[in-house]
Amino acid sequence: MHRRSALSGLRPVDPSRDLGAVADLIQSAFADDLDEAGYAMLREMRALGRLGPLLWWVGGPASGVHQMLSGFVWLEEGKIVGNVTVTRAPYPGDRWIISNVAVAPPYRGRGIGRRLMEAAIEMVCGRRGRSVALQVRDDNDPALHVYRALGFQGLFGTVHLRLDRVVVPETLPPRDGIRIRPFASSDALTAYRLACAAIDQSAQDEHPVRPAQFEVTVEQRLGDWLRKMAGRMPSLRLVAEGDARLVGIVTVQAAAQVSGSLITLTVHPNARGLIEETLLRHALNHVSRWSHGPVVARHPTFHPAGVAAFRSLGFRTERTLLWMRRDL
Ligand SMILES: CC(C)(COP(=O)(O)OP(=O)(O)OC[C@H]1O[C@@H](n2cnc3c(N)ncnc32)[C@H](O)[C@@H]1OP(=O)(O)O)[C@@H](O)C(=O)NCCC(=O)NCCS
Structure with missing residues (x-):
């Protein structure tokens, strides 16, 4: 794992303490794109985040909650400044989905997004995933640049x-x-x-x-x-x-x-x-x-x-x- 110190660098998401900060990061990174369903997800994350360590009581590390929130965060001086969420596609189970890729604006352009993505791909390889997919706006040049550099290929678009x-x-x-x-x-x-x-x-x-x-x-x-x-x-x-x-x-x-x-x-x-x-x-x-x-x-x-x-x-x-x- 690319860990620099306990307070800076990459580590797996810990739902019992990270959810509030991850929700704040997602809200600021995707402000223009969030619809009602997106805001509902953030409300749910914050509510779960308030449970703190009690979240483990909801079902332990193998539960749906924990699998839904698996992925990585990037810390700078103890503060969460980057996130990637990695989930198994509901069907078929050897395909995985990456979502919520976000880095706080002051920390962009330093390679954090790429490191988060590399960690996500490594995790999927470790779980014997056959492929990993994601959705990105077709005008999001920085994200497209990172994904293409990591070998992702465009399949088709969905026009909203x-x-x-x-x-x-x-x-x-x-x-x-x-x-x-x-x-x-x-x-x-x-x-x-x-x-x-x-x-x-x-x-x-x-x-x-x-x-x-x-x-x-x-x-x-x-x-x-x-x-x-x-x-x-x-x-x-x-x-x-x-x-x-x-x-x-x-x-x-x-x-x-x-x-x-x-x-x-x-x-x-x-x-x-x-x-x-x-x-x-x-x-x-x-x-x-x-x-x-x-x-x-x-x-x-x-x-x-x-x-x-x-x-x-x-x-x-x-x-x-x-x-x-x-x-x-
Ligand atoms: C996409 C995002 C996660 C990238 O994070 P980051 O930490 O800045 O990424 P990195 O520093 O690893 O890489 C950024 C790359 O984009 C390139 N880049 C920056 N602006 C660019 C632009 N306008 N056009 C093309 N490439 C650009 C950089 O040069 C860099 O590439 P390099 O490493 O080859 O030089 C970040 O911009 C972000 O949080 N954006 C808002 C949320 C978002 O859109 N997420 C993606 C949703 S699918």
Whole structure:
């Protein structure tokens, strides 16, 4: 371990004493990018941090809390000035994720970020991880420089799009041969196959597509019914069908992290450029019956016609996050 003294240098995160300082560091480093979910995570970290040594009572070193918060900090004269979090991906278990890479501004450019990353990679190698991945804004030049120097390669981007106010859009008639209809339970398997064809392999490696994601559970139906009864927006699931095959899906769900709605659009490669805007207009029409917005979307860069359709309907790009991976 690259340890200079007990008060300066690198050491593993100690959740029972570091959480408050790590939360402060993350908040100052990512101030522009934190959404409701990010602030909720910081609140949770601070609350856990206040437990101090009692945190061990929550479950000991092998518990979820401790695994979630594993990684390294960098100290200067006893103060935490750098952090990296290293977690095992939920599935498959030989892939790892690096996050919360941050160095306090006065200490940047001295090699601390690189040393933290090297320690994280070493840790994953020690646990027999097969690869390590992370997400970074595509305009974050210092971070991209460090990651590329350490052998990370860009896989694909996720464009974060936002529409603050929905103006009721006209619905376009579907193209000849394309039918738009509600998603039925019997569509689950074909929807899964559509997603497998539509999502780039590199993205599926990081987030494997599973059939269960396309099943609408009784709980979801009940939740939608209750939302409707309470005058709040229920989910919408529509499919586009051509030649009796699913070629597109659009879903709209309430998104607590933005107090608005989240639209997800999936289009088969053969139908790209043909159905995106039609599906999105239906989705915005649904939202406009219940609220004025905001509406957000997270759309992959490997489907540029999808990004263009969102933008043509008034969405603006907030940021683009690039997934990078290094195989070990
Ligand atoms: C990214 C970050 C962690 C890097 O930490 P750091 O301690 O400054 O990193 P290092 O000193 O090890 O390396 C910085 C490298 O970036 C280079 N760099 C600095 N500014 C740069 C720029 N504008 N464009 C390209 N490279 C740049 C430096 O020259 C250095 O490279 P070198 O070692 O080859 O000379 C730090 O900038 C940070 O905390 N940023 C805010 C939070 C953040 O964005 N985290 C990443 C989230 S994915």
